[in-house]
Amino acid sequence: MSDRNNATAALADVAAEPGVAKPDPLLVADNVQRSFGGLHAVDVDHLEIQRGAITALIGPNGAGKTTLFNVLTGFDRGGSGDWRFEGKKMSRLPAHRVAHRGMVRTFQLTKALSRLTVLENLQLGATEQRGEAMFASVVRPLWRRQERAIIERADALLARFRLDHLRDEFAGTLSGGQRKLLELARALMVQPRMLMLDEPMAGVNPALTQSLLEHITDLRDEGTTICFVEHDMDMVMGTSDWVVCLAEGQVIAEGPPQAIGSNPAVIDAYLGKQHGAPPAEELTS
Numbered sequence: 003m004s005d006r007n008n009a010t011a012a013l014a015d016v017a018a019e020p021g022v023a024k025p026d027p028l029l030v031a032d033n034v035q036r037s038f039g040g041l042h043a044v045d046v047d048h049l050e051i052q053r054g055a056i057t058a059l060i061g062p063n064g065a066g067k068t069t070l071f072n073v074l075t076g077f078d079r080g081g082s083g084d085w086r087f088e089g090k091k092m093s094r095l096p097a098h099r100v101a102h103r104g105m106v107r108t109f110q111l112t113k114a115l116s117r118l119t120v121l122e123n124l125q126l127g128a129t130e131q132r133g134e135a136m137f138a139s140v141v142r143p144l145w146r147r148q149e150r151a152i153i154e155r156a157d158a159l160l161a162r163f164r165l166d167h168l169r170d171e172f173a174g175t176l177s178g179g180q181r182k183l184l185e186l187a188r189a190l191m192v193q194p195r196m197l198m199l200d201e202p203m204a205g206v207n208p209a210l211t212q213s214l215l216e217h218i219t220d221l222r223d224e225g226t227t228i229c230f231v232e233h234d235m236d237m238v239m240g241t242s243d244w245v246v247c248l249a250e251g252q253v254i255a256e257g258p259p260q261a262i263g264s265n266p267a268v269i270d271a272y273l274g275k276q277h278g279a280p281p282a283e284e285l286t287s
C-alpha cells in the first residue's frame with residue numbers, strides 16, 4: 003500500500019463533519035479566534051489535523067486561511083484560543099518557540115531575502131527559526147561545529163530541490179518557482195514535524211508545480227505532517243488525504259477530497275465569493 007493510501011485509509015472511518023475527531027491528531031485546536039475591528043477573521047470551534055497526512059485548507063479569498071496559519075504558528079499573537087501540538091499546549095507561544103517544537107510555516111508571499119545568497123537564506127532559516135541570537139557567534143568552537151552542520155544540511159536540501167547550482171546566487175535572481183522551492187527548503191532546515199504551507203504552488207510554472215507536489219508527498223511519506231492552503235482544486239484532489247474548508251473564519255466542511263468536491267456548503271461558499279476563488283464547476287468536476 004502506498005503512503006497516500008495509508009494516510010487516506012487512516013481517515014477512512016472519520017465522518018465528513020466540521021470539527022470531527024481524528025484517530026491520531028498532531029494538532030488539536032479549540033476556540034481559535036482572531037478579529038480585526040468588528041471582523042471575525044477566524045472563528046474556529048474545533049479542528050484536528052491528522053498526523054502523517056496531507057491536509058488541504060481551502061476556502062474563498064478572505065476566508066481566514068492565512069490568519070489561521072498566522073495565529074497557530076505564533077506570527078500573529080493577537081488571537082485567542084487553545085491549541086495543542088503533540089498533546090502539549092502551544093497557544094500563544096512566539097513563532098520561534100513554535101518552530102522549535104516542530105511546527106514550521108512558509109508564507110503566501112515568499113520571504114526569501116533577495117540580497118542574501120541562496121545558501122545564506124538557508125543558514126538564516128536555521129538560526130532564525132531556532133530563535134538564536136547573534137551572541138551564539140561568540141561561542142566560537144560550538145558555533146563553528148553548528149555552522150558546519152547547518153551548511154551540510156543546506157547543501158543536502160539544495161541538492162534535493164535541484165537548487166545546488168544556484169547556491170551562491172543572490173535569491174533575488176531566482177524565478178518565482180525557485181523562490182518557492184527555496185522557501186520550502188528554508189522551512190526544512192529545522193526538520194519540522196509539521197509543515198504549514200501557505201499557497202506553495204501560487205505563481206509556480208506547471209513543470210515546477212509537479213516537482214513541488216512530489217516534494218510535498220515525499221515529505222509526507224517520510225513522516226512529516228503537512229497542512230497546505232491551495233486554490234487549485236485539481237491540486238487539492240490530487241495531493242491531499244483530507245480537506246478542510248474555511249469560510250468567513252469558520253470550518254464549514256471537512257472530509258476526504260472526493261466528498262468535499264460535491265459538498266453543497268463548499269460549493270455555496272465559493273459561489274458566494276467569486277473573488278479569485280476557483281469557479282464552482284471546478285469543485286464538482
Ligand SMILES: Nc1ncnc2c1ncn2[C@@H]1O[C@H](COP(=O)(O)OP(=O)(O)O)[C@@H](O)[C@H]1O
Binds near residue numbers: 062
Ligand atoms: N492585518 C489585518 N488587518 C485587518 N484585517 C485583516 C488583516 N489580516 C487579514 N485581515 C482580514 O481578515 C480576513 C481574512 O484574511 P486572510 O486570512 O488573509 O484570508 P485568506 O488567506 O483565506 O484569503 C480578510 O477579510 C482580511 O481582509
Ligand SMILES: [Mg+2]
Binds near residue numbers: 067068069110
Ligand atoms: Mg491567504
